[in-house]
Amino acid sequence: MARVYNFSAGPSMLPLPVLQRAQQDLVDYQGCGQSVMEMSHRSSQFMAIAQNTQDALRRVLNVPSNYRIGFFQGGATAQFAAVPLNLMNGGCADYLLTGQFSTKAAKEAAKFGTVHVAADTKDIGYTRIPDVDTLKWTPGAEYIHICENNTIYGTRFPRVPQVPGVPLVADLSSCILSRPTDVSRYGVIYFGVQKNVAPAGMAVVIVREDLLGRAAPNTPVLLDWKTVIDADSMYNTPPCWCIYMMGLVLEWIEQDVGGLAAMEQRNNEKARLLYDFIDRSDFYTNMVYPPHRSIMNVTFTSPSKELDAKFCAQAAQAGLVNLKGHRSVGGMRASIYNAMPLEGVQALVTFMEQFQRENQ
Ligand SMILES: Cc1ncc(COP(=O)(O)O)c(C=O)c1O
Known part of the structure; x- marks a missing residue:
């Protein structure tokens, strides 16, 4: 193989x-004579x-009991609209623009209410995260929105904003389950689950209970957090395969890795190996302010x-794809999510050394 x-x-x-476990279960899930892909979502097997x-997400991420969890279709992008529809209440919200996805989220939110841009790092190529202690927040804002890990630029918030009485809403698509939170x-x-959690096709929302039930009356039913969550994420046919794979x-995180603290250790080790190599090299450059570097996406x-x-072409030939x-920034990006083993990063560094020797 x-x-x-x-x-x-x-x-x-x-x-x-x-993948191997899914392969084992593919045709006959635990002796029930059918695949998870064929089951009724109302069957006892699938409900379980x-x-x-x-339950596993609640345990692994240590989700407090006053938070509810929902599974949604439409990826993280559908949630860019769901967030204002569920929370904005005809009012306004503060958005921090630290890359392409947070900018898209703000643009979507502006269709449903007033967006205040509390920070925008476009003019420095999104290479730094704004200092959340010096930002001016809008009095009366319904929430503050951030994208905690910026997939395209390889940055991560070193600390998240905390404003008393104003809920923080965060897109964790590219860093969820990478460390304790x-x-x-x-x-x-x-x-969105397609980086650290499952195959593509689903977004997960974890929402504090008191923030439910405020959706605008014209909220499409599948974006209404309370309606979907109250129906145990089975208001309509859910993304069954994604839920199973998740x-x-x-x-795997719980039993093979040993939980999120161990996951973080592994991820830090991989990221350190790659950043240390880039920093020592006079051939490769990473533009991100070091304290704001992502441990998931290394540019x-x-x-x-x-x-x-x-x-990129030679790396692919060597099995590093x-x-x-x-496309908006060029260069290279190594996404080293949870499932990337240390050996993969070691192989990348070895290839980078060789490429440098041959091309310097
Ligand atoms: C941080 C972040 N937010 C949102 C998205 C968009 O997610 P989706 O494709 O699930 O809509 C992505 C996709 O790469 C992402 O990296």
């Missing part, structure tokens, strides 16, 4: 034991799978666009 190291920003690698996934700091956490990934360039293209940077 020849598997590559896949550095894609999402959909991305899944842990091999998870969905409950198990939700104090959920009580957030009013709402949402994420359960397997959580089991870098070689001395020229031509060498960047050559790098999807290293091309986002």
Whole structure:
């Protein structure tokens, strides 16, 4: 079996034991004579799978009992609209623009209410996170929105804003489950699952109970958090396969890795290896202010666009795939999510050393 190291920003690698387990169960799930892909979502087998996934997320992420969890279709992008529809209440919200996804979220929210841009780091190429202690917040804002890890630029908030009485709403699509998270700091956490959690096709919302039930009357029913969550995420047919796979990934984190503290240690080790190598090199460059570097998405360039293209092509031939940077920024990006083993990053560094020797 020849598997590559896949550095894609999402959909991305899944842990091999998870894929193998899914393969084992594919045709006949635990002796019930059918695949999870064929089951009625109302069957006792599938209801147990969905409950198990939700319970596992609560356990692994240590979600407090006053938070509810929902599974939604439409990815994180649908939640860009769901957030204002559920929370804005005809009022306004503060948005921090630290990259492309938070900017898209703000643009979507502006369709439903007033968006105040509390910070925008576009003019510095999104290479830093604004200092949340010096920002001016709008009095009476319904919430503050951030994207905690910026997938395209490879930055991460070193600290999240905390304003008394104003819920923090955070897009954690590209960093969820990468480390322990104090959920009580957030009013709402949402994420698309296709990076650290499951195959593409679902977003998860974790919402503090008191923030439910405020949706605007014209909210489409599938974006109404309370309606979907009150129906145990089965208001309509849910993304059954995603929910099942997410359960397997959580089991892998819990049992094979040893929980989120151990996951963070692994992720820090991988990121350190790569950043230390880039920082020592006089050939590769990472533009991000070091304290704001992401441990999930590592961006870098070689001395020229031509060498960047050559790098990506040769890396792919060596089994290191999807290293091309986002089309809006160019260069390279290594997404080293939870499922990327340390060996994958070691192989990348070895390749980078060799490429440098041959092209400097
Ligand atoms: C941080 C972040 N937010 C939102 C999105 C959009 O997610 P989706 O494709 O699930 O709508 C992405 C996709 O890569 C992302 O990285």
